[in-house]
Amino acid sequence: MRFRHRAVAGFATLLLPLSALVALASPAQAATSATATYAKTQDWGTGFEGKWTVKNTGTTALSSWTVEWDFPSGTSVTSAWDADVTSSGNHWTGKNKSWNGTLAPGASISFGFNGSGTGAPAGCKLNGGSCDGTSVPGDAAPSAPGTPSASNVTDTSVRLSWSAATDDKGVKNYDVLRDGAKVATVTGTSYTDNGLRKGTDYSYSVQARDTADQTGPVSGSVRVRTTGNTEEPPPTGDKVKLGYFTEWGVYGRNYHVKNLVTSGSAAKITHINYAFGNVVNGQCKLDDAYAATDKAYTADQSVSGTADTWDQPLRGNFNQLRQLKAKYPHIKVLYSFGGWTYSGGFGQAAQNPAAFAKSCKGVVEDPRWADVFDGIDIDWEYPNACGLTCDTSGPAAFKNLSQALRAEFGKDYLVTAAITADGSSGGKIDAADYGGAAQYLNWYNVMTYDYFGAFDKDGPTAPHSPLTSYNGIPQDGFNSAAAISKLKAKGVPASKLLLGIGFYGRGWTGVTQAAPGGAATGPAPGTYEAGIEDYKILKNSCPATGTVAGTAYAHCGGNWWSYDTPATIAGKMSWAKNQGLGGAFFWEFSGDTANGELATAIDSGLR
CATH class of the missing domain: 3.20.20.80 (Glycosidases)
Structure with missing residues (x-):
């Protein structure tokens, strides 16, 4: 397709050269376990790029990390990478991805984000404690359980089992996730999920929770298809x-x-x-x-x-x-x-x-x-x-x-x-x-x-x-x-x-002839690209005036379009x-x- 050019994500246009790096935070103080340090790495007036760096300064590995902070009103995160960043009002939380939660002693990991506004973060917490490392909880989160295996698959149910996770203080229970959403919490290493649809695909994974109620990384997932035909046949015929x-x-x-x-x-x-x-x-x-x-x-x-x-x-x-x-x-x-x-x-x-x-x-x-x-x-x-x-x-x-x-x-x-x-x-x-x-x-x-x-x-x-x-x-x-x-x-x-x-039209401008075969001076204006426009726009902006070879065409002003x-x-x-x-x-x-x-x-x- 001639016009399939990948659009650049809106936030990507905010990235500026590294020469614009400006650190706004002082290095963390001496710590006994872990630190979280913030820096504003780029600033373009109405927005900025920020970075948090988590470092394990202790002697035992960290299995997960969560950084929390507050932004003043009018400052917010617009996109983020290398962490799952969410908010509740002006309170922001960055949690490790499944692949970067473990930090060996002395190791560090960074995650970044694009932001709007001019404010700076305050009230930093790392794993519920101070970001300067003086009160980071020492209790490690549990490990990931084994990828579940499926058995006894029927039209409406499946039995799941998995190998246990480990934790320094003990595992309390497991959350069972179906298609990414929690459907049950169990104390053992097996679960039977009921009430499913016939002939339907599901994805299951599990996540351990320790006695301090910390959750560890999510396991790998298993794909399960229930038996039988789908309860709702396709409404669209055989084509x-x-x-x-x-x-x-x-x-x-x-x-x-x-x-x-x-x-x-x-x-x-x-x-x-x-x-x-x-x-x-x-x-x-x-x-x-x-x-x-x-x-x-x-x-x-x-x-x-x-x-x-x-x-x-x-x-x-x-x-x-x-x-x-x-x-x-x-x-x-x-x-x-x-x-x-x-x-x-x-x-x-x-x-x-x-x-x-x-x-x-x-x-x-x-x-x-x-x-x-x-x-x-x-x-x-x-x-x-x-x-x-x-x-x-x-x-x-x-x-x-x-x-x-x-x-x-x-x-x-x-x-x-x-x-x-x-x-x-x-x-x-x-x-x-x-x-x-x-x-x-x-x-x-x-x-x-x-x-x-x-x-x-x-x-x-x-x-x-x-x-x-x-x-x-x-x-x-x-x-x-x-x-x-x-x-x-x-x-x-x-x-x-x-x-x-x-589901679009192609068009020229500078056209005086309504019928096909006319001369033109260039592409007609388009919303995203010259010479191309969506049907939803053209049906009103330049309604069809004729058909040729089974396709509609339209001549409006000096523009000529063809579309279905x-x-x-x-x-x-x-x-x-x-x-x-x-x-x-x-x-x-x-x-x-x-x-x-x-x-x-x-x-x-x-x-």
Whole structure:
């Protein structure tokens, strides 16, 4: 996709060069156990970057740490890293992550945050005692229990057991966490969880509590699927109806998983592609940890209506997707890697497909969120062809990569790919063995959009997602019908092809001709990027004035736009059914209206 540029997190723009470091706190006084020291490392007037450093000055290891402080009114934390930071009014708390709580004697750890306002912290406490180390409680928190094992799994229950944690004063009990939320506290090392849903995925972990009521780190998690079919069958028929959810949409677009619920779209789709994981040095990698796993949601922002807590092991988009799946058990979620911006790493991945596949499974099956994902999607733009960068891996590379992914993930995971829709002779579909790779994949998301746009700033104006060819189309083979026909001819079953729909338009400015084929002077203004605009904006700002090749277009003032409407989507879905396609997908949720009218059109059209 030409426009899939990763948005930078809003708080990232606040980071300034290290030359601006200014320490505001004096070093901690001599201590007998541990100290916490604060420094303002950057200051840009209306905001700042702060850092707390915790140091173990004692002779025994610390197994966890919690720093508390007060900010004056008007000063607050806007984002944080390397700690879970929460607040109650003006009182702030920073608690260690699962991986950085243990501090050996003499060791130190730092966590940082971006803040707004000009105030300084006061009233510092470390593990409930003084930050200067004179009264830090010496009682160590318990260790992490063993990862639970599951047995006696039924339609509605599962028995869990785990190895005991250790503590210098003794373990009092264990909190049992289901999908990150506490469901029970028990004194032994086993628990049977009842009242579950049939055919539903759950994730369990445990956390020990000592006699001083200190909690230790959370154990690893085990993924459990109850037996039987889901109690609520999919309401969406037998076709795939898939939407992309963008990781960065939680920033400037202010679009969150809960919007899928409030718009009604969650009830009308079958699958979600979470975009994007990165591909670095030939390996799959989590991209934005803050958005994916750390961002805290309040009760009114969350799918479940429950606020995130500072000590839960998973927050962010992944936890919200977990809650969405609990509410809509028919939805499957795939983790999509690559995209326009991150496809440069696939060439190196193709040199060792098995290692690449293993790394991807490691990310998808991370014990903190293994229950969230039902598969993996690869968006390589483009194998043995040019996208943002040019790939020279050869025509067999994509097939080899697909084969390795299926071998690693096995038959129980979905393995899919978003692919080019260039149906021209000698074009991108001809550059790779999509026919041979299809046997390893559940389906292809054929990106039947972005054929034409203001990346050709002078025009001619043309619909960016034509269903068919038409008299005057600027490029032969640049339409959905040509792409689908070519893929079928290469041996890809129709049932493994999904038709792509864009929930956005592409447009030019300086256009005097209402019909397609007009000259232009450049891209039309857009909210986030020139030449691109969401459907939810265009339907009112520049209503459709005609259709061409199954796609709407609009001429308003000097601007010319093309985009899909509920009416043109209905036509495309009818065509997809007549072609025997497996369904449709769209890029992406946030371009739709608040009541999800485009997702509704896809759902209705494929029934």
